[in-house]
Amino acid sequence: MSESFDVKLEAKTYKPDSSYMENSNIGDWETAYNRYLKDPDGFWDGIAKELSWFKPWDAVKEWKHPYAKWFVNAKTNITFNCLDRHVNSELRNKVALIWRGEEEEQERIFTYRQLHREVQRCANALKNLGIKKGDTVCIYMPLIPEHIVAMLACARIGAVHSIVYGGFGAAALHTRIRDASAKVVITADVGYRRGKHVPLKSIVGEAVVNAPSVEKIVVVRRTRPQVELVSEMEIDYYELLNEAGKECEPEVMDAEDPLFILYTSGTTGQPKGIVHTTGGYMVGTYYTTKYIFDLKENDVHWCTADPGWITGHSYIVYGPLAAGATILITETVPDYPDPSVWWKIIEEFGVTIFYTAPTAIRMFMKFGEEWPNKANLDSLRIIGSVGEPLNPEAFEWYHRVIGKSVCPILDTWWQTETGMHMITTLVGEPMKPGFAGKAIPGVQVDVVDKEGNPTPPNVGGLLVIKEPWPSMMRTVHKNDERYRQYWSTIEPFYTAGDLAVKDKDGYIMVLGRSDDIIIVAGHNIGTAEVESALVSHEAVAESAVIGKPDAMKGQAIKAFVILRLGYEQSEKLKNELIYHVRMSIGPIAMPSEIEFVSSLPKTRSGKIMRRVLKAQEMGIDPGDISTLEE
Incomplete structure (x- = not known):
């Protein structure tokens, strides 16, 4: 995309009930945003101080374009904030994780104390395999509690996790294992999808051929009778944990130590390994969960993504757990055994925050209102959208049928590279179908032409981020030049690769990708x-x-x-x-x-x-x- 272009913008406006603004964690957008602009470092300093650190920072940020350090020289561990901080408080027996399997009778619940215990055992098990700080562990699993435990166990000991979505095939998995030089792969024998088995273990077996870095494959065996572990490399997950010690102190991590690599599609055929670090990512995901999702003490938070995507990293695991939420995960798909399954889960578990993709919303529109109407959705307080622009027709349906014309919709724009929400309409603010909203407090975005000049209202251009933010990626694994391209396309800004347009009120509509x-x-x-x-x-x-x-x-x-x-x-x-x-x-x-x-x-x-x-x-x-x- 080289030139700006005119866009005809028309949008209704929906104003949520005034109680949302009155009870909001962040308040109104203008006041909160001006507070940030007045003292950006002070704004993030205040957020970071709500979390636990083993050693405080010497400076909030160090910015040498295009490289940033956040919470310079501070020490922490993200799992200490996701687990120990709550276990050492009155939240120890609060439900941290609810899991629902594909069959209704399959259900597991973990309090913060129980999840803390599982993570420590898994962390010790990884240590027993020789995994240490800085080593990479590939996780290729279905959406079961062990997936979340494995992620947190890696972070506990300072190992870098690289999660590959369980829907990818052997070739895609192989590429990511090799590029990350993973020493251990954690998987399951099968995933369940629409009543059928997805053979994850055999896909891993194929993917590790000619992947010399891999030393062991850890397998969660779910089927009965149990599948045979055939090679010298394969180890049973539960047997490994049974042999592990119960207590594992969190590794002291520098704020800039890598937390994970997550691969996203590149335009060259080689997936990009986006590298996120510990401190800034922790602060960004905690802040957006607590203040953008407006998290309350009794919320049940359901993000329908998979941990194989950044949405799962940030808003199933790290953000909500750091904020002390109850999270729900499920292996169910939205239309099996019928299109009422998700709505019944919302009713059964009293879900209050529901975060899903426009694709799912459009699918539900096709099935019709009869399916959500089979369940009581009155528990819902906030509904959200992620992954691509939410078109006005889907917005209207989502707001009316699922939100009962009451729930605010958080139509969020962000990326794997940004780590956290960047643009949305804050809870309580007027919403415009088709428009994501404005930059959240803590972030500066704009729509510009190819020279970097802001485009006037109703004139499309390229979406850019004008200043660094805590949860920004630090590099592309083994390809720092590709990282620098994000900041050199329209200097000095970060170029997101998306086309967008602003209206007269500053609301931003994201139009789609400008690249391949x-x-x-x-x-x-x-x-x-x-x-x-x-x-x-x-x-x-x-x-x-x-x-x-x-x-x-x-x-x-x-x-x-x-x-x-x-x-x-x-x-x-x-x-x-x-x-x-x-x-x-x-x-x-x-x-x-x-x-x-x-x-x-x-x-x-x-x-x-x-x-x-x-x-x-x-x-x-x-x-x-x-x-x-x-």
Whole structure:
């Protein structure tokens, strides 16, 4: 995206009941934001002091563009704040974690004291395997309590966790294990999905071939009879924990010590390993959970994401636990055994904060109001959206049917790279369907043209972040040059890669990506990663993929494929290629459509012009094509 462009903006305004503002943890936006602008470091200093530190900071931040340090020289451990801090208070017997399996009778509940105990045993078990501070552990698991325990156990001993979403295939898992140099992989024999087994252990077995860093595979065995552990590398999770000591002191971590690597799709085919550190990430996720979600003592917080994505890291685990919340996780999918399952869970457990994706909301719209109407949703206080822009139609339905025209909607914009919420409409403030809102207090964002000048209202441009923030990524693993690109595209700002527009009131509407990323059901899929998977098939000479608007997923993937000589176009081959992508990357990256072509639009330097393909597909003007080869 090189030029600004006019956007026609029209939006209704919804004003929540005045009680939301009166009881808000943060107050009104203008007062809170001005408090931040008056003294940015003082603002974050105050938030950080609500948490526990083994040694205080010498300075709130040290900024040498494009590198930041936050809470300089401070010492802490994020699990001390997520667990010990509460265990040493009146919250010790408060419910920390509720888990619901795919079958209704499957339910497990952990108080803070019980979760603390499990994490310490798991941490000692990892130590017994030789894992120490700075080592990387890959976690590839279904959404079960052991997943959360394993994450926290890594952080307890200073090991860096790299979580890979359980829907990814062996090739995608292999790439991430190798890049992170993981020493241990923690998995389960199976995940459960729609009544079927997902064979996670066998996928790991395939993925660790030619991954020399891996020394052990730890397996949570769920099925009966238990699967056999066949190789010398495989160890039973529970047996390992039974042999481990019960107490494990938290490793003293510098605020800038790495906490985790999380891979997100890149435009080069190689996933980017986003590196987050301990102190700033802890402060950012705690702050946004407590003040942006407006967390209260009796809230039951349900974020429907998976820990394999940043939303799961920040708003299933670290933010809510640091803030002392009760979190709910479930292995259920939203429409199995029928589309009432999630609404019944909300009723049964009294969920008060519900955070999901626009894809899920649009799916529920398709099923109709009868399903949520089967449950009592009166416990809901705040409902949220994450992963992609929430279109006005979905906003209206979500607000009316799920929120009963009462609950504020937090339509949040942020990224894997930002670690925490950056833009939303604060609880109690007027909401505009289609608009995420404004920068949260603590953050400075703007919409600018390619020279970095702010665009006027109703004129679209590029979304930028103007100042560093605590939970910002520190680098891209093994590729610091890629990190610097975020801060050098439109200096001195951080360029998010999204197109956006502001209205006259300063509300921001995010329009979508400006680069080669497709957002499918809230998940970032790199065009190059899908293209690489297609080209790895013996029949494919070249490929290009684009995102197409999709009523359910937001975007669907369409692939254009040039075949090698000797291969014939057929429906059978199309299905084979779709299956090949599924096995290489995972179901989320499967093209919904494949078109066989004889050529692809390219620049004279050989770069595929995907926007030309997209324009042709959408029936719109492709804009400047002066660099097109033919």
